[in-house]
Amino acid sequence: MAKPTPLSGFPEWLPAQRIVEQQILKIVQETFELHGFASIETRAVEPLEQLLSKGETSKEVYLLNRLQAAEGEEQSRDKQLGLHFDLTVPFARYVLENAGHLAFPFKRYQIQKVWRGERPQDGRFREFYQADIDVVGAGELPYHFEVELPLVMAEAFGRLRSLGVPEFKILVNNRRVSEGFYRGLGLNDIEGVLRNIDKLDKIGADKVRELLVDETGASQQQAQLCLDLAGISGTDASVIGQVRALAEGNGVAHELLEQGLNELEALLNAAAVRAPGTIEANLKIARGLDYYTGCVYESVLIGHEDLGSICSGGRYDTLASDGKNTYPGVGLSIGVSRLVSRLLSKGIVTASRSVPTAVLVAVLDEEHRAASDRVAAALRARGIATDVAPSAAKFGKQIKFADRRGIPFVWFPEGTNQAGEFVAHQVKDIRSGEQVDADPNAWVPQDAADLTPTVFAQA
């Protein structure tokens, strides 16, 4: 077989890069669990009809066919399976399917790969990791979860800073504020206004104003006020005052606006205490999708705004419904692969080594391999990841084996007794060259951080 080449849109990492991804996933998962989210995984496939229930995404689906499908087995449309393109659609299905076995409100996290059949471009992937949290209620779901969930994500990103991940900001809006303001203005095509406001960053204010006038029946003045609202942002409750002033100064009043502002204020107040500076009310956040009904979230990695949002979501009154019961939810999703890919491709972070191994035990000669294995077993029994040299080469070559992988310590057994046990040991920190006597049943590295690979900001 000739040397294979990568498939565009299907990222794969080398071992040291994978360590970066693993540590990011670990911190994210730990944060979710500290907040009481339960893990679930759903199958990779869903019936096509399920995947198409949100029309816009149909172009992105990968369909499955069995290579050796029996004659006449060609899938009828209603049995056709496709790979999931997000974790929300499968979660909604899981909730309906298992509602009788779940305790509501149900908080779950889900970290899995998803697939999108689009042509890879603009750093978009065809296969990528998402890390989602959602809370779903049976019939009702109190507002405080809309405050809680972005704060969980803020905490996760706060913890990621220890790996060298850049600062991050969550941008929040509330659908009720937008809708209440537009309705108070006398506009009724709420979806149309939101869809156009969503284009602000792409096409600029002048074009959006035109579109609002042309498509949603707004007057020049109404369109301008929509743009004025979209221009308001800030991390403290003064934002609420600015919106109120804009509304009152222009005779705009609506019950939804009032409710939305109160909700947004509660979120900002909580954020000021629990994640100061990381949550910004930003009234231009519209999120194209029409199923959001309360808070909507996007986020940016500071200095990497071109990446787009790496953590998004919102509140939906109908995450799932079986006709009898309705399950409202609120959730956010981290685009893990997008984040990891940027961190790696720009050399933002790096891993201290390409293996989990902390210690390499040297092998004196093949006759003494078993004795080296016993040293390794003693170290592993105390939680120290240990490898044994693959061959009894010269010690210089064994040290090079460790060095190539970034293994910090090489263990040298010396002198055996009649039972073939080593009676003396030295361990060398190959970074500093320091070599000391050591006991396999007691030695630990001076710096406990050396026990596992470290991920850190690259100089």
Place this chain on the structure above:
Amino acid sequence: MAKPTPLSGFPEWLPAQRIVEQQILKIVQETFELHGFASIETRAVEPLEQLLSKGETSKEVYLLNRLQAAEGEEQSRDKQLGLHFDLTVPFARYVLENAGHLAFPFKRYQIQKVWRGERPQDGRFREFYQADIDVVGAGELPYHFEVELPLVMAEAFGRLRSLGVPEFKILVNNRRVSEGFYRGLGLNDIEGVLRNIDKLDKIGADKVRELLVDETGASQQQAQLCLDLAGISGTDASVIGQVRALAEGNGVAHELLEQGLNELEALLNAAAVRAPGTIEANLKIARGLDYYTGCVYESVLIGHEDLGSICSGGRYDTLASDGKNTYPGVGLSIGVSRLVSRLLSKGIVTASRSVPTAVLVAVLDEEHRAASDRVAAALRARGIATDVAPSAAKFGKQIKFADRRGIPFVWFPEGTNQAGEFVAHQVKDIRSGEQVDADPNAWVPQDAADLTPTVFAQA
């Protein structure tokens, strides 16, 4: 949408079941890392030609098509993608693709889902987790890795016993022993003999004898000696003596047989020290696939032999080759979903709770939610997974919320000062009913095992 029903062959777990799966995966992963295996993940898809390079498996492949594939984009066969059906084929491709960036011998573990498009039956899944370890060398790979790898798996399964997983035994044979014995007997259709010996458990000795005579040109006596060899098994080196006696007593001698017996003996000697009783030489293990060239491994869960092998593999001299370079390897793969499914469906193990949460902080009334949030933050900052009650219901109802999920502790804040901070706290172990004063900045459960869900053998 009507209540959805499960898809046959695509297992999904409820949250408490998923905790069982997570803890099994965690122990397996920790064991692999303690032994210095580096994590990699490969994309879920491979080019079809790659997947079909081992002819026998072609019936199992799921092909991918984009729902909205452009006209004329219908995949030509050489661009057709399919889902991987194991982790060995993708790993071989990964090694070739990245050889220049890897350090050999390269030890990797890989824990991912795989897909097989077969009709689900006999507890076979269409989507399931595999957990693989392999070591691959550039050009050469010393025999001691064939000893090392099953011992790593034995250690992993040994650790799984703490979760209530039944005892487990790895069955080992060596292709050189079989081939050397058959050739020494004068048989040349080695593949044919192995293929028929592989059927012993299914069709019995008499039918295998017939097939050996009919298909491989063996005499009745040769066939009987093949069966005699297959009947030998044991966990200590006396097995080697039995094989030698059988060979010498019948004038069978071959260089390969001698080499294979020496290798097998080294493995049994190491196992006697490092994993006594868990590794059995079993001369009937044939493993149908023809690419194994040294040790072959299968394994059984004691008392669940009907499950078939849940951990298999072997040595292959040509894991991958690009024409110039050849990469020999040895590896084993755990069928994690098969194991987990059996543990759950037979009620062998169970999880102490369905959430990661150790403590539920009660909420006095909605005005004091922020104060309860602060208690939760203090506990989380010390690594204690904590949830806050979703509503300020009566305490009895809040306790029931914890009870339904198996959360062991409920935290009751009492009496606030002027700043709205709680000034007194009690924590109740809802299993024993014991309630004590507690400080959010200092309290830990008496039994540290209560911090995380426990998985244990069901009574």
